[in-house]
Amino acid sequence: LVSTEEDKYGLYSNLLLKYFLAEGVVCGHDLFVASAKEHPDNILKELPAPLLDDTYGKDLGDEAAVKSEDFQDSMKIAWRYQSLPKIEASPTTYTKFGHYYDISKKMSPELYQSVKWHSFYLHEELSSEPEMQAWNMNSGYARLLQSIQRIISQEGFDGSDPQKKQRNVLRIGIQSLGSILWGDDVCCSDAPEDPHSLTKFLYVLRGLLRKSLSACIITVPAHLIQNKAIMERVTNLSDMVVGLESFIGSERETNPLYKDYHGLVHVHQIPRLNSLICDVSDTKDLAFRLKRKLFTIERLHLPPDLSDTVSRASKQDLAGSAKLLSSGCGAVAIGKRHLDF
Amino acid sequence: QGKFTLLRDTRTDGSFLVHHFLSFYLRAGCKVCFVALLQSFSHYSIVAQKLGVNLAAAKEQGQLVFLEGLKSCLDLLFGEEEQPGQPSPLQFLSRSPRELRALFDFVRVSLTPCARDSWKGPVLLVDDLSVLLSLGAAPVSVLDFIHYCRASVCCQLQGNVVVLVHSNEDSEDEENELVVNSLCHHSDLILWAEGLATGFCKDVHGQIKIIKRLSLRQAAEQDLVQIYQYKIQDRNVTFFARGLSAAVL
Numbered sequence: 001l002v003s004t005e006e007d008k009y010g011l012y013s014n015l016l017l018k019y020f021l022a023e024g025v026v027c028g029h030d031l032f033v034a035s036a037k038e039h040p041d042n043i044l045k046e047l048p049a050p051l052l053d054d055t056y057g058k059d060l061g062d063e064a065a066v067k068s069e070d071f072q073d074s075m076k077i078a079w080r081y082q083s084l085p086k087i088e089a090s091p092t093t094y095t096k097f098g099h100y101y102d103i104s105k106k107m108s109p110e111l112y113q114s115v116k117w118h119s120f121y122l123h124e125e126l127s128s129e130p131e132m133q134a135w136n137m138n139s140g141y142a143r144l145l146q147s148i149q150r151i152i153s154q155e156g157f158d159g160s161d162p163q164k165k166q167r168n169v170l171r172i173g174i175q176s177l178g179s180i181l182w183g184d185d186v187c188c189s190d191a192p193e194d195p196h197s198l199t200k201f202l203y204v205l206r207g208l209l210r211k212s213l214s215a216c217i218i219t220v221p222a223h224l225i226q227n228k229a230i231m232e233r234v235t236n237l238s239d240m241v242v243g244l245e246s247f248i249g250s251e252r253e254t255n256p257l258y259k260d261y262h263g264l265v266h267v268h269q270i271p272r273l274n275s276l277i278c279d280v281s282d283t284k285d286l287a288f289r290l291k292r293k294l295f296t297i298e299r300l301h302l303p304p305d306l307s308d309t310v311s312r313a314s315k316q317d318l319a320g321s322a323k324l325l326s327s328g329c330g331a332v333a334i335g336k337r338h339l340d341f
Numbered sequence: 342q343g344k345f346t347l348l349r350d351t352r353t354d355g356s357f358l359v360h361h362f363l364s365f366y367l368r369a370g371c372k373v374c375f376v377a378l379l380q381s382f383s384h385y386s387i388v389a390q391k392l393g394v395n396l397a398a399a400k401e402q403g404q405l406v407f408l409e410g411l412k413s414c415l416d417l418l419f420g421e422e423e424q425p426g427q428p429s430p431l432q433f434l435s436r437s438p439r440e441l442r443a444l445f446d447f448v449r450v451s452l453t454p455c456a457r458d459s460w461k462g463p464v465l466l467v468d469d470l471s472v473l474l475s476l477g478a479a480p481v482s483v484l485d486f487i488h489y490c491r492a493s494v495c496c497q498l499q500g501n502v503v504v505l506v507h508s509n510e511d512s513e514d515e516e517n518e519l520v521v522n523s524l525c526h527h528s529d530l531i532l533w534a535e536g537l538a539t540g541f542c543k544d545v546h547g548q549i550k551i552i553k554r555l556s557l558r559q560a561a562e563q564d565l566v567q568i569y570q571y572k573i574q575d576r577n578v579t580f581f582a583r584g585l586s587a588a589v590l
Contacts, residue, residue: 145418146419149415149419196475196476196477199475199476200475200476200477202475203411203414203472203475203476204414204415204418206411207410207411207412207414207415208415210380210381210411210412211381211411211412211415227513228513228514229512229513229514229515229516229517232509232512232513232514232517233471233474233475233514236379236471236472236475236507237379237472237475272354272356273380273384
């Protein structure tokens with residue numbers, strides 16, 4: 001169960017959701033799309049088109065070849081660093097996991113209609129079926145669970161049908177869980193009417209996922225949820241939690257540190273399944289960037305400091321240096337560190 | 342015998358302690374009732390295999406009573422009507438009295454020794470208690486449940502109880518903090534796994550504080566606190582004194 005904490009305007013988290021679903025289409029998995037905000041048909045129409053392997057691979061290959069030529073020259077000043085491996089900011093040719101997509105183009109209808117997909121649009125469901133048992137939970141969530149469970153058992157994802165030779169995977173994508181559109185007021189008030197609905201839903205969803213061959217990604221508007229205790233519980237109930245923080249409208253947009261990127265990726269939790277250890281990567285500072293055709297997640301690296309000021313404002317210092325400047329401490333922008341000269 | 346151990350984790354995942362205790366007590370020949378609320382049976386089974394214990398066999402022989410919370414919840418919500426003699430242990434999810442009495446009855450029945458049993462002392466293992474709060478149980482109900490379990494398992498049956506809870510330093514989850522603090526006061530032994538305050542490190546995964554609450558049983562005694570750092574590997578966990586990790590030496 002992958003939980004994505006949405007960024008402020010939901011732009012990038014929706015993009016991640018679409019990538020997840022598009023990968024499912026290309027791999028031939030079945031899809032289940034649930035939303036209360038827009039009709040799942042529309043979501044499917046907006047999936048990015050997959051790139052044919054050879055063109056993208058060739059572009060990457062060219063880039064990598066050019067880069068490696070440059071670095072053949074030995075370093076003259078920083079010669080101590082020569083022996084360290086070259087840091088790859090983004091995975092290039094050595095990782096070929098999954099497929100690549102071109103977000104400027106939409107996926108062709110024939111492609112996504114070739115897989116079996118199920119949709120759940122809350123407003124249609126609420127109006128069509130009569131009242132079902134509520135289980136002490138928000139009715140929108142309860143219906144969604146019933147719908148997912150019905151699909152899982154009908155289509156045999158839980159191994160209940162021994163006749164079925166070919167086992168397939170179900171990819172579930174749920175948009176904006178916890179938002180007011182689902183009928184849950186966790187995002188509106190500090191003391192919501194039923195604070196346990198969302199967590200109960202996640203627990204049952206987790207049970208359904210463990211029991212069947214399915215993978216699920218949900219996006220949660222974490223920045224709107226007032227009661228932080230609920231977010232902590234959501235984190236504990238999910239296997240993997242990724243937070244997206246976009247720079248739109250925040251002070252970081254103009255910070256030269258982040259000029260190449262559109263936002264930060266915070267990996268709050270990674271799954272530790274079937275083993276004592278988990279696979280933690282070397283670095284935890286990741287940022288994302290939305291190019292015209294591609295959405296990339298890279299290691300956050302500082303751009304070279306070519307400005308006139310001696311020190312560089314990092315994220316902690318931003319507030320500190322603004323305070324110092326306003327109190328008239330002189331012409332030089334002084335950071336909080338006393339070792340600056 | 343008759344001890345209550347609290348496993349606590351902050352900023353990190355303390356489930357390796359649960360795996361350890363599970364395999365430890367099974368190897369010692371105790372009868373274990375494992376209330377596994379967060380993960381599936383196969384997850385524990387695979388890790389236990391790496392630690393040298395076969396959970397499926399233990400279950401067959403009756404040494405292990407495994408309550409798989411996720412599966413039980415699905416059976417409750419999507420299954421057929423329950424039989425009158427076997428109430429679901431997690432029925433507080435869908436019924437209104439938000440009490441954990443059914444869960445306690447399950448525990449009591451599974452650990453009460455019957456004539457054929459030749460196992461050594463009973464053990465109750467819970468992973469993890471904080472999930473019960475997420476599922477709608479009131480903090481007082483959770484504390485009552487633990488109290489009843491202690492009374493029956495520790496005092497009556499002279500067994501041990503091991504419980505895992507999550508906590509955070511600046512947590513806003515007041516219900517959880519209430520439960521954790523209350524349990525800390527009543528525990529004989531607290532194993533507190535914390536992530537390093539300085540952030541993530543590849544060679545030292547965290548630090549563990551072992552608090553032996555001698556003050557609980559005898560008025561004049563002081564609690565004994567020991568602190569080690571640890572690194573988790575595929576098949577075991579290595580502990581070392583603070584600052585003496587293998588990477589540094």
